[in-house]
Amino acid sequence: MTLGMIDKTHRKELTPSRGRPLSKAGKGEVNRGEQFAATALDLFAERNFASVTIKDIAKEIGVNTALIYYYYKSKEDLFRAAIEFAIHQAFKNFSNLQARHENPVDVINNWLDNHVQLYAPIYKFVKVSLDYSGSETKIPIIDQQIRQFYDEEKRILSKCIGRGIQQGQFVACDPDALALFISTYLDGVMVRGVILNDFDLNQAVWALRQQIWAKLFGGNQVGEKSGLMTANI
Amino acid sequence: MTLGMIDKTHRKELTPSRGRPLSKAGKGEVNRGEQFAATALDLFAERNFASVTIKDIAKEIGVNTALIYYYYKSKEDLFRAAIEFAIHQAFKNFSNLQARHENPVDVINNWLDNHVQLYAPIYKFVKVSLDYSGSETKIPIIDQQIRQFYDEEKRILSKCIGRGIQQGQFVACDPDALALFISTYLDGVMVRGVILNDFDLNQAVWALRQQIWAKLFGGNQVGEKSGLMTANI
DNA sequence: GTCTATAGAATGATAGAC
């Protein structure tokens, strides 16, 4: 019921037994350990730590309850692995974007597109983080990784805003502040998307686009810049 | 563990027995029923439906577990009451603001101040709504009230933005879209405030202020309007 | 109204066979 401090797992680089095929793989997991973590993440994000039972997870995969305890020390340990999996997934998208040295406008547009297209994984991360923040015991590594995720998000956005300003492409402003603004708004989008099931994700992100370009191009008339604005949509 | 459809309670206008004083009242509850709902809301918001036990709630108030079942049919029924309580609380602030016919700038500034000062109750509402949205069974009344809350928020903001435009005070824009934008961002602020415990609430709301006035006054230079902007902070 | 006592169900976790 409460999360305890558990660090050690006997989860190594496990390879699924050749004899029995994975019944419900297909999310990119390589081994059973990861499969459990991925499946647990789905369920924990959909509901939460307390209301998802070990039985639920085992059932979802089609194995016995006891098998989970072969890979993980406890339910909490599995939860920890699920969060780590979520963070790992989220970071993957980050590095993809960071790698390309496109012009600032494209990077920001890509970023926003990411949040629309990758709604599910990002939402899972936010939801599980929220769940974790309400739990009693804290796991230093998880805390650190969550913070790192948001810092990284801010860093990437801030950097490319700064570059745009330097290049004279954008109106001068505080890149850090704007980056945080964007990132905070996107969290709001994630939450709204769940609370109100008819929430228009596309429109919400579109509204953010308008705001950003209005600010960075220094006018309220955004139509004139629509060539840039609608790129990559 | 899962929320069922429960409608009927024997919770009437209950008055606490004179013989025994309420041990831990002081949140504005009038009767035991409300006291349970208010306390349950606190705990459900802090953690969630599944991880808060009937025992926790009873303990918090200092009464016996069985007493809860005198006022509520089940744990789910208490949860329903807790959400209703949260919505009721949130609406109270709304009507206060709506009542006064101040100028649009003041109304918006007040609105933002509200979200800083009333962080706790608003957060509780968002958190519990999120929890509810993840539950299996839906209660029509709750769904309706949550939606009504957000609609009302949008309506109030939209109305005063529209009035500002009509009066020639604001630059023309889509009032509905801007209202939704503000409201979505504020949800993001709520969530961030919990996930990252060192999140600067004031700065986040301040950033929104800047965006809003930049848009409504039609320039990026907001300093000139600072007389209006910093009103009611 | 509030408490004591307890039934009944579900859950996390372990031992041990295959």
Add this chain to the structure above:
DNA sequence: GTCTATCATTCTATAGAC
């Protein structure tokens, strides 16, 4: 590695005394 069987615990909910 995976399963069966089971224990210990915890939790919701009820019955009934005061």
